[in-house]
Amino acid sequence: MRGVFQVQQKVVYGIHGVCIIQQIQEQIIDYQKKLYYVLVPIERSDTQYLIPVDNEMAVQKLRPLLTKEELMHLLSHKALTEDVWIPEENLRKVRYKELINSGDRTMLLAMVRTLRLYKKRQLEQGRKLHQCDDNFLRDAERLIYAEFSIVLDISPAEVENYLAQYL
Numbered sequence: 001m002r003g004v005f006q007v008q009q010k011v012v013y014g015i016h017g018v019c020i021i022q023q024i025q026e027q028i029i030d031y032q033k034k035l036y037y038v039l040v041p042i043e044r045s046d047t048q049y050l051i052p053v054d055n056e057m058a059v060q061k062l063r064p065l066l067t068k069e070e071l072m073h074l075l076s077h078k079a080l081t082e083d084v085w086i087p088e089e090n091l092r093k094v095r096y097k098e099l100i101n102s103g104d105r106t107m108l109l110a111m112v113r114t115l116r117l118y119k120k121r122q123l124e125q126g127r128k129l130h131q132c133d134d135n136f137l138r139d140a141e142r143l144i145y146a147e148f149s150i151v152l153d154i155s156p157a158e159v160e161n162y163l164a165q166y167l
Helices: 068-075 089-102 105-124 131-152 156-164
Strands: 010-013 018-029 032-041 049-052 062-064
Touching: 010 032, 010 131, 018 049, 018 131, 068 105, 068 131, 089 105, 089 131, 105 131, 131 156
Parallel strands: none
Antiparallel strands: 010 018, 010 062, 018 032, 032 049
C-alpha cells in the first residue's frame, strides 16, 4: 500500500510549509522496515522529512495543496472577517500557536487579518506590535504565502497584494 499521496505531489506538511514528496521508499529505522514518504521542503531543498506511511498522526499533518477553486472559495469565507484578537497575552500566545499548528487556512487568514489590523493601530499610536505577535504574523504569512503562490502561480511577494483585496 502506498497511501493517498504520490511521488512528486506537492503537499503542505504542518508548520514546515509546502514540500514535494520526493519518493516513497522503504527504510530500516530502529531495526524496523517501514514505508516512508520522503518530503523535501520547497524553500529548503537541503532538508528532508521521513513520514511513516502507516503512522496516522504523522500523515494527518500532510495536506494536499488547495486547488484554485478551493482557494477562491476560502477567500470568500465569512470567517475571514472575524476578529480573532485575544487581549490577554498568554491566552493569545496559546491560541495563536494552536492556529499555526492546526494548518486551518481559514483561521490562519483571519489571524493574519487581525494581526495586520492590530499592527496598523499600534503604528498609528506610535507603538510597535509585540515581538511574539509579530512572529505569529510572520509564521502565518509564510505558510499562507508559500501555498497560495504555487496555487495562484505568482511569487510569494505578490500574494500579499493579492490577499489585500480579500482581507
